[in-house]
Amino acid sequence: MKNPIAGGAGSAARVEVALPHSGAVRRRAFERLLENERLLAFALLTPTVVLLGAFIAYPFVMGVWFSLSDISVGQPAHFVGLKNFVKAWNDSIFRTAFWNTTVYTFWATIFKLALGMWLAIILNRHFRGKRLVRASMLLPFIIPTVLSTFAWRWMFDPTFSVLNWTLYKMGVIVTKLPFLSNGDWALWCAIAVNTWRGMPFFAITLLAGLQTINTDLHEAASLDGANGWKRFWHVTWPLLKPVTVVVVVFSIIQTFSDFQLIYVLTGGGPANSTHLLATYAYQIGVATGLLGEGAAISLFMLPVLFLVVWAQLRYLRKLEGA
Amino acid sequence: MVIERRWKKWVFFYIPLTVFVVGTLFPFYWMTVTAIRPDAELYRSWRAVNNAPFWTLHPTFEHFRDLLAKTTFPRWLLNTFYIAVASTAISLLCGLLAGYALARLRFPMAGALGTSIFVTYLVPPTLLFIPLADIIRDFQLGNTPWALILTYPTFLIPFCTWLLMGYFKTIPKELEECARIDGATRVGAMTRIIFPIAVPGILSAGIFAFTLSWNEFIYALIFLSSPERKTVPVGVVSELIRGDIYFWGQLMAGALLGSIPVALVYSFFVEYYVTGLTGSVKG
Amino acid sequence: MAQVMMKDLNKKYDEVHAVKDVNLHIRDKEFVVLVGPSGCGKSTTLRMVAGLEEITGGEITIGDRIVNDLPPKDRDIAMVFQNYALYPHMTVYDNMAFGLKMRKFPKPEIAKRVQEAAEILGIQELLKRKPRQLSGGQRQRVAVGRAIVRHPQVFLFDEPLSNLDAKLRVQMRVELKRLHDRLETTAIYVTHDQVEAMTLGDRVVVMKDGWIQQVGEPLELYSKPANRFVAGFIGSPAMNFMEVAVAEANGALWLDTTGLRVKVPAPLAGRLGAYKGQRITLGIRPEDLHMATSNDPADYSFDAIVEVVEPLGSEILLDVKVGQSVIVARVDPTVRAKLNDKLRLALHPERVRIFDNKTELAI
Numbered sequence: 019m020k021n022p023i024a025g026g027a028g029s030a031a032r033v034e035v036a037l038p039h040s041g042a043v044r045r046r047a048f049e050r051l052l053e054n055e056r057l058l059a060f061a062l063l064t065p066t067v068v069l070l071g072a073f074i075a076y077p078f079v080m081g082v083w084f085s086l087s088d089i090s091v092g093q094p095a096h097f098v099g100l101k102n103f104v105k106a107w108n109d110s111i112f113r114t115a116f117w118n119t120t121v122y123t124f125w126a127t128i129f130k131l132a133l134g135m136w137l138a139i140i141l142n143r144h145f146r147g148k149r150l151v152r153a154s155m156l157l158p159f160i161i162p163t164v165l166s167t168f169a170w171r172w173m174f175d176p177t178f179s180v181l182n183w184t185l186y187k188m189g190v191i192v193t194k195l196p197f198l199s200n201g202d203w204a205l206w207c208a209i210a211v212n213t214w215r216g217m218p219f220f221a222i223t224l225l226a227g228l229q230t231i232n233t234d235l236h237e238a239a240s241l242d243g244a245n246g247w248k249r250f251w252h253v254t255w256p257l258l259k260p261v262t263v264v265v266v267v268f269s270i271i272q273t274f275s276d277f278q279l280i281y282v283l284t285g286g287g288p289a290n291s292t293h294l295l296a297t298y299a300y301q302i303g304v305a306t307g308l309l310g311e312g313a314a315i316s317l318f319m320l321p322v323l324f325l326v327v328w329a330q331l332r333y334l335r336k337l338e339g340a
Numbered sequence: 341m342v343i344e345r346r347w348k349k350w351v352f353f354y355i356p357l358t359v360f361v362v363g364t365l366f367p368f369y370w371m372t373v374t375a376i377r378p379d380a381e382l383y384r385s386w387r388a389v390n391n392a393p394f395w396t397l398h399p400t401f402e403h404f405r406d407l408l409a410k411t412t413f414p415r416w417l418l419n420t421f422y423i424a425v426a427s428t429a430i431s432l433l434c435g436l437l438a439g440y441a442l443a444r445l446r447f448p449m450a451g452a453l454g455t456s457i458f459v460t461y462l463v464p465p466t467l468l469f470i471p472l473a474d475i476i477r478d479f480q481l482g483n484t485p486w487a488l489i490l491t492y493p494t495f496l497i498p499f500c501t502w503l504l505m506g507y508f509k510t511i512p513k514e515l516e517e518c519a520r521i522d523g524a525t526r527v528g529a530m531t532r533i534i535f536p537i538a539v540p541g542i543l544s545a546g547i548f549a550f551t552l553s554w555n556e557f558i559y560a561l562i563f564l565s566s567p568e569r570k571t572v573p574v575g576v577v578s579e580l581i582r583g584d585i586y587f588w589g590q591l592m593a594g595a596l597l598g599s600i601p602v603a604l605v606y607s608f609f610v611e612y613y614v615t616g617l618t619g620s621v622k623g
Numbered sequence: 624m625a626q627v628m629m630k631d632l633n634k635k636y637d638e639v640h641a642v643k644d645v646n647l648h649i650r651d652k653e654f655v656v657l658v659g660p661s662g663c664g665k666s667t668t669l670r671m672v673a674g675l676e677e678i679t680g681g682e683i684t685i686g687d688r689i690v691n692d693l694p695p696k697d698r699d700i701a702m703v704f705q706n707y708a709l710y711p712h713m714t715v716y717d718n719m720a721f722g723l724k725m726r727k728f729p730k731p732e733i734a735k736r737v738q739e740a741a742e743i744l745g746i747q748e749l750l751k752r753k754p755r756q757l758s759g760g761q762r763q764r765v766a767v768g769r770a771i772v773r774h775p776q777v778f779l780f781d782e783p784l785s786n787l788d789a790k791l792r793v794q795m796r797v798e799l800k801r802l803h804d805r806l807e808t809t810a811i812y813v814t815h816d817q818v819e820a821m822t823l824g825d826r827v828v829v830m831k832d833g834w835i836q837q838v839g840e841p842l843e844l845y846s847k848p849a850n851r852f853v854a855g856f857i858g859s860p861a862m863n864f865m866e867v868a869v870a871e872a873n874g875a876l877w878l879d880t881t882g883l884r885v886k887v888p889a890p891l892a893g894r895l896g897a898y899k900g901q902r903i904t905l906g907i908r909p910e911d912l913h914m915a916t917s918n919d920p921a922d923y924s925f926d927a928i929v930e931v932v933e934p935l936g937s938e939i940l941l942d943v944k945v946g947q948s949v950i951v952a953r954v955d956p957t958v959r960a961k962l963n964d965k966l967r968l969a970l971h972p973e974r975v976r977i978f979d980n981k982t983e984l985a986i
Contacts, residue, residue, distance in 0.1 A: 052527050053694040055677075059447040062437040066457070066497055069434060073472065073494040074460050080471035133360075140357050151357070153610045155364055156617075160606045162555045164573035165595035169367040172374060172588050178383060180370060180394075214363070219617065226618040264621045268462075275464030278557040282577060296466035296558075303470040304562060313470045320467065327462050331455070514708035517675050520695040521702045522773070523725030536712045 084313035091307035102314035115293035134220025201291030227261035374592040403589035416575035424553035427492035435500025443508035461498030487563035507541030548616030572598035625686035625776035633680035643833040656824035664833040701770035709754035851983040863950035882946025886922035888972035906976035912952035915969035924969035
């Protein structure tokens with residue numbers, strides 16, 4: 019770049035003074051390096067790779083090491099092989115937690131998908147105040163889960179539940195429903211709250227998908243004599259499937275690894291009957307201080323997550339290939 | 341348009357829509373009503389006569405007063421706010437740079453790196469919190485805001501990168517080629533031409549990242565211990581419940597106040613938020 | 624204001640060898656057009672000159688500097704892109720001033736040059752607008768204006784007219800030509816449109832599959848195509864090709880196929896001697912055919928049956944069947960021809976081109 023740029027009618031105005039100023043020279047050299055595509059890519063990616071490496075890859079490796087050791091708070095680690103995993107597997111609370119996590123994820127995802135799809139179809143119509151309705155529908159997703167879950171916990175309160183009051187006044191029940199005081203009820207309550215919170219995410223993303231579908235297709239289909247349900251099944255659903263798959267995968271991952279909702283709503287109770295993997299790992303690893311065992315419990319999430327992610331990557335590849 | 345009968349419109353549209361709206365918003369209404377009722381009204385047996393739980397006859401701000409005066413709630417708000425802003429800023433910066441590199445530059449391993457960033461996007465914090473707590477201690481970050489400012493980006497950066505990468509791909513690459521011929525360096529073309537054009541994408545990613553940081557719970561629960569350093573969600577859980585006693589009025593007041601900032605940010609940028617949300621899964 | 628030299632220029636992507644051994648000397652002030660079908664390597668060549676693609680092998684010189692390792696910003700060139708590449712967040716003025724600002728020109732000088740360029744292109748009224756408020760033709764002008772304010776050593780054009788509608792394209796073509804005559808800056812212009820190439824270029828470079836096929840002035844390419852590809856690519860409608868046998872009879876060489884038998888004109892006969900008894904390709908341009916009259920010697924005329932009539936006003940294109948093949952003839956608008964009519968056509972013997980069947984080179 020020391021070459022004075024040759025010629026040109028306006029070259030008189032070009033003030034290119036190459037003073038031997040060391041700072042300037044160094045900056046030039048640095049600039050020069052960044053003109054190289056690979057070096058630039060390296061420079062741009064470094065912060066991300068360092069952060070993700072330090073706080074995701076490194077803890078992940080540590081977590082695997084923890085799970086294979088008997089480390090606990092204040093105690094050094096010794097390698098114990100798969101003992102923690104075996105212990106967890108023989109632990110009835112763990113089994114309950116694993117089963118709960120599966121039930122919780124399965125039903126919450128189904129409800130979120132069904133209700134979200136329904137809401138998306140409703141919101142896909144034109145009506146006055148649509149923007150306002152759509153914006154307010156997302157509120158459960160925006161508001162910190164912990165805070166909104168407290169509102170639900172208050173609504174499920176054993177003594178002062180507004181839901182019990184309403185049902186009682188309507189004559190549906192004669193005695194209180196044991197929302198959170200019965201293990202089975204409590205898990206279904208958690209599923210309901212999770213559905214309430216996650217459904218808008220489904221609805222809004224599916225709505226975005228719906229809006230990309232050409233209305234001509236629907237009109238063509240109804241001219242062909244397809245009724246509402248058939249139109250949905252043969253026109254809308256196939257076109258919506260790619261978005262749906264991705265949304266469902268996200269939701270499964272988030273629901274399967276959920277922590278805060280149960281932590282606030284039931285704390286795992288009553289009598290450890292509503293623990294999820296994450297809350298049980300927290301109880302063992304953080305509250306009790308058995309880091310190794312806790313790490314092993316949370317690692318039980320991995321195969322499921324891996325499977326889901328793998329399936330999604332495969333699906334995306336297939337779509338790209340098509 | 342497909343023509344339909346009136347009763348059908350009621351059954352398939354108005355009634356379900358109303359149920360959705362009421363069901364979605366009722367908990368927030370309930371939060372508000374609880375927050376402004378005096379304790380005497382709150383804790384009345386559910387079968388008591390004259391019990392009208394859906395509204396209050398004696399609205400009061402005593403719960404808010406107590407919350408702001410007798411607890412460190414204002415500090416929590418402040419903490420949450422600057423932790424969310426700082427981690428969003430870091431994530432946006434990293435996401436911009438990495439997203440640009442992945443969308444535009446040719447280099448070895450680009451595909452593998454893109455995939456691994458996408459995969460980290462799907463690693464939930466609850467898988468990592470136990471070892472991460474140890475690492476935070478090792479780095480001497482325990483009980484400091486930095487513990488969160490540095491760890492929140494782990495779930496924000498992949499998302500920001502993904503979203504911005506998609507946005508950059510929609511910008512014709514001739515724009516920066518032209519800028520480079522016009523006399524800009526690669527970095528200059530990126531910062532002067534591409535980033536300004538990507539402002540809507542940056543806003544979407546930023547708003548979404550901000551709401552996610554505001555929402556985060558488990559890291560904040562584990563990494564922070566002093567009451568005055570906590571964030572709103574953790575503070576409400578751990579400080580407003582004394583022993584086993586729930587002060588519902590105060591709790592709901594806290595929930596309400598803790599939700600308002602993020603709801604305000606959301607309401608100003610709904611469209612950007614929705615773009616971010618839908619983009620977060622489509623990339 | 625500078626010459627551009629390409630020496631043994633090569634570009635390889637992972638699998639594809641996009642540009643092969645390109646040698647080209649573009650003289651100072653010359654307007655050179657690279658033309659060819661898509662994927663022929665013309666854009667890649669241009670982008671290597673611009674510095675947007677790394678050079679795999681060979682050397683590019685602009686002025687007297689080898690620019691292989693110079694980033695685009697230091698090559699003192701300006702480029703106009705097919706999609707105009709106007710910065711959407713800047714006004715027209717800022718778009719045009721950007722390159723000068725980056726080079727730290729003083730403000731008054733920038734203003735002067737932008738005004739000057741805007742006047743040349745007639746876009747003074749648009750300077751405060753944003754690109755999205757402009758029509759296609761206006762954007763095109765701004766893109767050109769942005770290139771000329773810098774007074775670069777070389778202009779590069781990458782299919783700049785392809786996004787315009789047909790009428791505007793012709794108009795802009797004329798303006799570009801006038802602009803070049805006025806500014807006298809060396810220009811390299813890439814297009815897939817041979818008409819653009821012929822009308823704009825001082826010289827035209829025809830490329831295919833990464834190779835240069837021929838370099839020459841427009842009329843030279845038209846009248847003396849180096850090979851069958853160039854012959855077919857240049858000229859519209861395209862040249863007709865027929866496979867014929869070279870036969871000797873009555874002491875002369877004849878080109879022979881079903882339905883056609885023409886005598887080899889004297890100047891060609893010498894070169895065709897070696898092909899006696901072999902098959903070659905005969906090329907006849909549609910405009911070199913006409914309705915046979917009594918003046919035309921029988922040795923250069925043949926019968927044809929009309930298959931399609933395309934009256935264009937100033938001329939008529941006839942698709943006619945000769946033996947097994949269908950060829951196009953461009954005839955006088957006074958000719959009255961109907962479907963299935965039997966005509967007698969004649970050719971200009973000295974304008975016939977012949978090509979080797981294997982190498983496809985002109986004989």
